[in-house]
Amino acid sequence: MKIGLFGGSFDPVHLGHLLVARAAREEAGLDRLFLIPAAQSPFKPGAHPAPAAERLRWLRLALAGDTTAEIDDQEIRRGGPSYTIDTVRNYAGKYPAAELFYLIGADQTGQLHLWREAMELARLVQFLVIPRPGEALAELAAPFRGRLLRGIPLGVSSSEIRARLKAGLTVAHLTPPAVAEALENKRLYL
Numbered sequence: 722m723k724i725g726l727f728g729g730s731f732d733p734v735h736l737g738h739l740l741v742a743r744a745a746r747e748e749a750g751l752d753r754l755f756l757i758p759a760a761q762s763p764f765k766p767g768a769h770p771a772p773a774a775e776r777l778r779w780l781r782l783a784l785a786g787d788t789t790a791e792i793d794d795q796e797i798r799r800g801g802p803s804y805t806i807d808t809v810r811n812y813a814g815k816y817p818a819a820e821l822f823y824l825i826g827a828d829q830t831g832q833l834h835l836w837r838e839a840m841e842l843a844r845l846v847q848f849l850v851i852p853r854p855g856e857a858l859a860e861l862a863a864p865f866r867g868r869l870l871r872g873i874p875l876g877v878s879s880s881e882i883r884a885r886l887k888a889g890l891t892v893a894h895l896t897p898p899a900v901a902e903a904l905e906n907k908r909l910y911l
Contacts, residue, residue: 744872759803886910
C-alpha cells in the first residue's frame with residue numbers, strides 16, 4: 722500500500738493544495754492520502770494561524786464528497802510544535818507494510834537536514850516535491866529520497882488569500898466555493 726502524507730497549516734486551504742493532492746495521488750499511485758493540519762509550525766514559532774477548529778472545518782468543506790483524501794487531525798490534537806517525524810512514526814506504526822510518501826514544497830528541500838530527526842525521517846519516507854511557479858527546482862540531497870511532482874503548479878498561497886480577505890477582495894477563484902463562503906462569512910483575516 723502507498724500512503725501519502727500532506728502536512729501544512731492549511732491557513733486557509735486553497736485550490737493549489739487540492740491540485741497538489743490530486744497530482745500526488747495520480748503520479749505516485751497513492752492508495753490513500755491524508756491531509757494533516759499542523760498545530761504550530763516549528764519553523765514559524767511567532768505565527769498565529771487561524772484557530773484549528775476553523776482550519777479543520779475549511780478542510781472538511783474543501784474535501785466534501787471527495788473519497789480520495791482524508792483529514793487527520795493528530796497534530797492538532799497533540800498540540801504544540803508539529804514535528805513531521807512524530808506524525809510519520811505514527812503512520813509507520815499503524816501501517817508497517819506501507820510505503821510512506823511525504824509531500825513537501827520545493828522551497829523546503831534544502832532545509833530537510835534541519836528537520837527534527839532528519840536521518841530517521843529520510844529512512845521512513847520518500848518525498849514528493851511540489852514545484853512552485855517561478856522558483857528554481859532543488860534536488861533532494863542524500864539521504865533523502867523522492868521525486869518531483871509534475872502536476873499543474875498553481876501560483877496561489879495561503880498568505881495571498883489572507884491578504885486578499887484583509888483587503889476586502891474575493892477569494893472565490895482561489896478556494897473551493899464552500900471554503901470561500903465560509904472565509905468571507907467568518908471574517909477572521911480582517
